[in-house]
Amino acid sequence: MTQSTISDISRALIEIAWHFGPKGLNGECCENLTMPEFIALDKISTTSQCAVQDVGYSLGFTKSGATRIVNRLEKKGYVQKIKSHEDARICCVEITKSGERVLSSANTRYMEQFHTIAAKMPEHSVADTVNMLKAMATALKG
Amino acid sequence: MTQSTISDISRALIEIAWHFGPKGLNGECCENLTMPEFIALDKISTTSQCAVQDVGYSLGFTKSGATRIVNRLEKKGYVQKIKSHEDARICCVEITKSGERVLSSANTRYMEQFHTIAAKMPEHSVADTVNMLKAMATALKG
DNA sequence: AAAAGTGGTTGACATCGTCAACCAATAGAG
DNA sequence: CTCTATTGGTTGACGATGTCAACCACTTTT
Numbered sequence: 001m002t003q004s005t006i007s008d009i010s011r012a013l014i015e016i017a018w019h020f021g022p023k024g025l026n027g028e029c030c031e032n033l034t035m036p037e038f039i040a041l042d043k044i045s046t047t048s049q050c051a052v053q054d055v056g057y058s059l060g061f062t063k064s065g066a067t068r069i070v071n072r073l074e075k076k077g078y079v080q081k082i083k084s085h086e087d088a089r090i091c092c093v094e095i096t097k098s099g100e101r102v103l104s105s106a107n108t109r110y111m112e113q114f115h116t117i118a119a120k121m122p123e124h125s126v127a128d129t130v131n132m133l134k135a136m137a138t139a140l141k142g
Numbered sequence: 143m144t145q146s147t148i149s150d151i152s153r154a155l156i157e158i159a160w161h162f163g164p165k166g167l168n169g170e171c172c173e174n175l176t177m178p179e180f181i182a183l184d185k186i187s188t189t190s191q192c193a194v195q196d197v198g199y200s201l202g203f204t205k206s207g208a209t210r211i212v213n214r215l216e217k218k219g220y221v222q223k224i225k226s227h228e229d230a231r232i233c234c235v236e237i238t239k240s241g242e243r244v245l246s247s248a249n250t251r252y253m254e255q256f257h258t259i260a261a262k263m264p265e266h267s268v269a270d271t272v273n274m275l276k277a278m279a280t281a282l283k284g
Numbered sequence: 285a286a287a288a289g290t291g292g293t294t295g296a297c298a299t300c301g302t303c304a305a306c307c308a309a310t311a312g313a314g
Numbered sequence: 315c316t317c318t319a320t321t322g323g324t325t326g327a328c329g330a331t332g333t334c335a336a337c338c339a340c341t342t343t344t
Contacts, residue, residue, distance in 0.1 A: 006184050006249040009256060009272055012279035013162050014181060019282050020155050021163035023178075023202060036165075036331090039156060042148050052292060060165060065332050067293055072331090089291040089340050107148040114151060120281035124274055130151055132266055132274050137154035139262035140161050178300090194323060207301050209324055214300090231309050231322045 020113070030106030032076065036061075040069050041103050044079055045095045052081075052091050078102060162255070172248030174218065178203075182211050183245050186221055187237045194223075194233050220244060 022035035029038040043058040056066025078099030084090040164177035171180040185200040198208025220241030226232040
């Protein structure tokens with residue numbers, strides 16, 4: 001029992017998580033966007049009237065962590081903070097044109113990565129693989 | 143084009159990578175083991191005469207990063223460094239009993255997580271899912 | 285109007301990995 | 315056999331990133 005204490009399935013999950021995770025893809029998703037920044041930017045782009053804490057929530061960060069990541073994105077010119085008219089405490093975070101561009105570019109990079117991998121899986125069709133991953137992602141949220 | 147700039151497949155991959163990655167599972171795989179430590183420990187447990195740099199290589203870390211992570215594991219009592227007899231420059235890193243215990247426990251936790259997810263995927267059998275993930279992991283290495 | 289709650293920010297801090305310089309040991313060339 | 319180049323590993327300084335706790339500003343409750 002000295003060798004191979006962990007199972008294939010754990011190893012596979014880890015491999016995937018590591019490759020597509022914060023450290024994979026050379027530690028950056030696209031240009032100067034880290035993985036958490038990518039997730040944050042996606043959240044912001046798909047949420048109208050996105051409060052700073054909403055960003056933190058989707059990343060599992062504290063609210064101060066949320067402030068920091070939004071500030072970083074703002075400094076890079078990818079988002080803007082605008083005070084809400086309804087409630088002056090809330091900052092609505094909005095994606096800029098530049099942010100949309102970089103988000104779409106990061107997406108492209110992800111897709112390329114995925115297709116490179118998918119091409120190396122002769123036993124599985126790309127469509128099946130995609131379906132399974134989507135199902136898994138859905139299951140993760142539920 | 144303001145909404146939803148990134149595709150479902152990217153989103154699914156990110157979801158999975160984030161959940162099973164360094165930040166997922168509450169930021170720790172098991173007890174006081176981080177994700178990179180988990181990977182390192184697995185590498186060490188399956189490699190005989192494991193040099194410090196081998197650990198770094200499997201994580202994509204520099205050699206100084208490798209030293210640091212091995213030291214952390216050593217401080218926690220999960221590995222031991224032993225000078226090689228053949229080449230006195232090399233430290234052979236070996237897993238301890240305590241290390242094996244924690245590795246196996248982390249593995250269990252991973253498996254539980256996976257099965258919870260798999261149970262929520264009615265369209266896909268667990269076996270199919272496992273096969274696909276393994277195929278993907280293999281494709282990643284090749 | 286006072287008290288309690290909520291959104292956001294900030295300073296101090298811990299963690300973690302890199303870079304570059306370094307030491308020790310080995311291997312190769314003459 | 316010695317001198318040099320290479321290799322494995324460590325360390326100090328540093329940058330990046332997230333947390334905690336205290337704080338301010340604005341709202342809501344009483």
